[in-house]
Amino acid sequence: MSATLLLKQRKFINETAFAELVVWQVPAPVRGSAHAFKYRLVLVVDDCCVLRFDNEAGKGDHYHIGETELPYQFTDVEKLLTDFWRHVDDHFDH
Numbered sequence: 001m002s003a004t005l006l007l008k009q010r011k012f013i014n015e016t017a018f019a020e021l022v023v024w025q026v027p028a029p030v031r032g033s034a035h036a037f038k039y040r041l042v043l044v045v046d047d048c049c050v051l052r053f054d055n056e057a058g059k060g061d062h063y064h065i066g067e068t069e070l071p072y073q074f075t076d077v078e079k080l081l082t083d084f085w086r087h088v089d090d091h092f093d094h
Contacts, residue, residue, distance in 0.1 A: 002027065003038065006077070017045040019088060023077055032060030035074055041084045043091060051091060053084050063087075 007023040024038040033055045043051035053063040053072060061074040065087070074080060 019043050031057045
């Protein structure tokens with residue numbers, strides 16, 4: 001079984017910001033993760049990545065706010081998307 005692309009989209013938030021969401025279902029967990037998904041969700045503002053959720057091989061599930069990297073407890077794709085959009089909202093509420 002090969003990887004299956006579940007989601008790939010770019011959403012423009014305003015004239016200087018967009019979110020890009022990519023989620024794959026993979027045949028085996030990515031090294032460092034315990035689930036069958038590979039993902040990258042990013043918020044780019046003024047050409048800078050200000051928020052990123054990903055599970056880079058070897059690092060497992062985590063997210064970045066600016067230069068700070070924090071662990072992320074993955075449960076399912078729906079919650080991942082909810083958590084990402086909540087952080088996007090928080091970014092623009094400041």
